[in-house]
Amino acid sequence: MKKSDRTGSKLPAAGSLAAAVLLWLLASEARLVPSFLLPSPAAVCRALAEDAPVLLENAGVTLLEAALGLAAGILSALILATLMHHVPVLYRALYPILVITQTIPTVALAPLLVLWMGFGMAPKVTLVALTTFFPIAVSLLEGYASTDRAAADLLRSMGAGRRQIFRYLEFPSALSHFFSGLRVSASYAVVGAVISE
Template sequence: MKQLMQKGWKPVLVLVLLISIWELSSRIFQVPSWLLPAPSLIFRTGVEDWLNYQHHILSTIRLTMIGFLIGSTSGIVTAVMLHVIPALREALYSLLIISQNIPVIVLAPLLVVWFGFGILPKIIIIALVCFFPIAVSSLEGFRQTDRDLLHYMKMAGAGKQQVFWKLEWPSALPYVFSGLKISATYSVMGAVISEWLGADQGIGVYMTMASSSFRTDRVFVSILFVIVLSMLFFSFIMLAEKKMIRWKPEREE
């Protein structure tokens, strides 16, 4: 924690410097607010319009949580199945990699056609965004299991379930959480993209309405909340990782 406080002031200083330059440039060159609003205007808009967009934030948070839980659960279950069934891994792993070459935004119109404008296509988009990082990271974690310990447990007469729960799963947990942290940031982005499909509330809807009315300050407010939500979600996963993986050695910096 002490090291974090000692090093954490540098990015904060850079951020304050960039915001100051942005503010001064907007005032000196008199940049129109519809083109590039000053940070002070963005902050004032965020405070004054809180009652107008707070329900949008809550809607995006709810959608993000549902999609993330479904995507992460399905990703972990898929990774476990591909790990414990080698024939299934050989048959599906390549298809899993190929499927990620299809952008999710391309599938969005098809999901609307198939499932309508309800909440289901939006949850599917978020789940698809979260699924791949978790599945691939978990599989990589299973591959990194210590072979000496694995050989020792088999010589001691341990069954497949004992090997999995006592060795392979704990060894894969750091990789699982790495995938969860990546998916946590992607999930907010996926929620905003899914809301562009025709939702009636959400940060994506608020951003679209602000953009169509040339309220660039509100667009920046939306971007700011997307960043904040992503960072909070990422921090929550990091906290859960520290609580669950106490045996993981700390890095020396």
């Protein structure tokens, strides 16, 4: 792809962002919404500049919670999805539970985790891990299921065992699905950390 093509593809996004900021500015200037609910862009920029040290300090804590929770979510998703892939009974037993757990709002879980774990970092990291776990686990399971069966049969005919087929075929072919889930989970991680705080 040429550089001009890449630049051209970013223009619609930049235009829609500029339009959103313009609408925000017009709405705040016209006093359609009280300023304590929707301050003007200038007031937001001024507050960001004045409170930058405090915001940066707190942003560091939030990003640490998000990173730790995301790491825990990735690790647990990798382990559980791989186990569910290799043990069909485990898949049939746990997959419906995983889907049902996603109907529970994170806002409802946060107070419970604070009651169980206290006011430290543990409940926040746990909530982020719970939030980020599902997209990665489901994406990995889809990736494992979409492995080319003909290639697996070929490896099996050449004497490859279950572990070798997983290592050289199933896991590499599931990586694209894994990164798709990771992209979703990375954005959920920050939202989960903010909600938990």
